[in-house]
Amino acid sequence: MKYSSKGLIFSLFISLIFTFDSYAQQQRPNIIVFLVDDMGWQDTSVPFWTETTPLNKRYHTPNMERLAKEGMKFTNAYATPVCTPSRISMLTGMNAAHHKVTNWTSPQNNVSSDNDDEQFLPAKWNYSGLSPKADVPNTIYATPFPQLLKDAGYFTIHVGKAHWASIGTVGASPYNLGFMVNIGGHAAGHPQSYLAQDFYGNKPGKNTLQSVPDLEEYYGTETFLTEALTLEALKTLEAPIRNKQPFYLNMAHYAIHSPIQADERFYQKYIDAGLPPVEAKYASLIEGMDKSLGDIMDYLKAEKAEQNTVIIFMSDNGGLSLVPPRAGIAHTQNLPLKAGKGSVNEGGIREPMIVKWPGVVKPSAVASQYVIIEDFFPTILEMAGLKSYKTQQETDGRSFVPVLKNAGFKDDQRALYWHTPNKWVPQDGPGINYKSAIRQGDWKLIYNMRDGSTELYNLKDDIGEQKNQTDAHPEKVRALATKLGIQLKAWDAPMPLVKQSGKAVAMPGQAGN
Structure with a gap:
């Protein structure tokens, strides 16, 4: 077959285009979000403060240490006080006050998780969660970023806890939110059991809405839930790595959420160290989660995918500090931070966050710039090279790629916001129930909806929020x-x-508060 010189040049040009497109597709980074449930800022041997604390010495997380040495540690990373708002903020780029899913979603359809209160009637929040379709009652209609990644050619995988919407709504299934693979994700926010001997809650006659789906092959074995999910995640990575297709893995562990059950691989060492049984179980859940992180990192290295894979480690809210189920004095489990899960105090919202991005992030870097969970949306899309995309929602997050490229990046003019117009648990606690908060620079203000009072803290000097400076700094x-x-x-x-008047509580800053 003969070609003219023009035809040959054209053929070579087309060949180069396809070669370049194939090369570009391969070079787009794989992205893993390793999301832990209810893990506190201090639930790790990695110190996120200026000093190592007794709690850092209690826990054993060598793979978090390894990730921090290979990536960037964020010392001022934030989520929301409870899980579903954080997870929806991450997927949509919206602040929780904006998407209005301000408390955890019940697995039951059309049921609010709020507790009854003597003073207030419930706020009109989106208690059925996230929806990728319009006109679903009590949901936020928004475009999740996994859908945008899928549309752009990414192989999208969800493993573990989903908890984005109530059962019977379209957003309850990860398949409807842009994921091509789903293992173990549904409407529930915690597992009925971590134990394979219990079929992860699926034994006939004992099933509940919290029974974890999809893991039948492990029933009756000794495989702890964290391990089973990790093994399944690694199986799903084989095809995209083999086919050189960029992937997004949402590795969302149920650990370390209650029920606090022992991971027997690690439990005895903490008993031997003198911890109470419930705290030894808690520590074993943490170490099992850390092993999962290490197994994934080892797999990427063995498959020669390590250098083109971003890993983002994050928790969805602060560590549980209610007693029971924790041991000790309530709201001291995250010291030096105040309070824990459910609170707008630092113990409920400040999270352990680490990002590894080979070739971009310098090893052992530490960033003090504050970031928040809705920032994941624009950051991940920028990492994936998506510059032009359309969303149903108006987003609030800001990309932290500039921080990843420069650990010294500083923006103290930005304000972060938290809003919990809900009764999360029956009894109020520090920063718990009916609170809003704002951080700008080193200053943080908390607004109490019950009486309009405020608390003001300088986090640089008072990370434990012990010195209320409202009277000293009225301006x-x-x-x-x-x-x-x-x-x-x-x-x-x-x-x-307000029950007596039927009127909404005044916004902060309005006359009379």
Whole structure:
């Protein structure tokens, strides 16, 4: 067959285009979000403070240490006080006050998880969660980033806890949110059991909505839930790695959420160290999670995919500090941070976060710039090279890629917001139930919806939020409260209703509070 010179040049040009496209597809980074449930800022041997604490010495997380040496540690990373709001903020790029899923979603359809309260009627929040379709009652209609990644050619995988929406709604299934593979993810927010001997809650006659699906091959074995999910995750990575297709893995462990059950591979060492049984079980859940991280890192290295894979380690809210089920004095389990899960105090929202991005992030880097969970949305899309995309929602997050490229990056003018117009647990606690908060620079203000009072802390000098400086800095209180109120109003954030009047609680910064 003969070619003209022009035809040959054209053929070579087309060949080069396809070669370049194939090369570009291979070079797009794989991305893993390793999301832990209920893990506190101090639940690790990696110190995220300026010093190593007794809690850091209690736990054993060598693979987190390894990841921190190979990547960047964020010392001021934030989520929301409880799980579903964080998970939806991550997928949509919206602040929880904006998407209005301000408490955890019940696995039951059309049921609010709020507790009854003597003072307030419930706020009108989106208690059925996230929806990729319009007109689903009590949901936020939004475009999740896994769908955008899938549309751009990524192989998208979800493993573990989903908990984005109530059962019977379209958002309850990861398949409807852009994931091509789903293992173990459904409407429930915790496992009925971590034990394969219990079929992870699926024994006939003992099933509940919290029974973990999809892991039948491990029934009756000694395989702890964390291990089973890890093994399944590694199986799903074989095809995209072999086919040189970029992948996104949402590795969302149920650990370390209650029920606090012993991972027998690690439990005895903590008993021998003198911990109470429930705390030894808790520590074993942490170490089992850490082993999963190491197994994934080892697999990537063995498959020669390590250098083109981003790993983002994060927790969805602070460590549980209610007693029971924890041991000891309530709300001391995250010291030096105040309180824990459910609280807008630092113990409920500040998280252990590490990012490894070979060729971009310098090893052993430490960033003090504050970031928040909705920032994951624009960051991940920027990592994947998506510059032009359409979403149903208006996003609030900001990409932290500039921080990854420069650990010294600083923006102390940005404000972060938290909003919990809900009664999460029956009894109020520090920062728990009916609270909003704002952080700008080193200053943080907390607004109490019950009486309109405020608390003001300088986190640089007082990370434990022990010195309320409201009286000493009235102008700072006024400025932050006004800013918080303006933003909540702009988002049309839900507020509880006062039973006596039927009126919504006043926004912070309004006259009379």
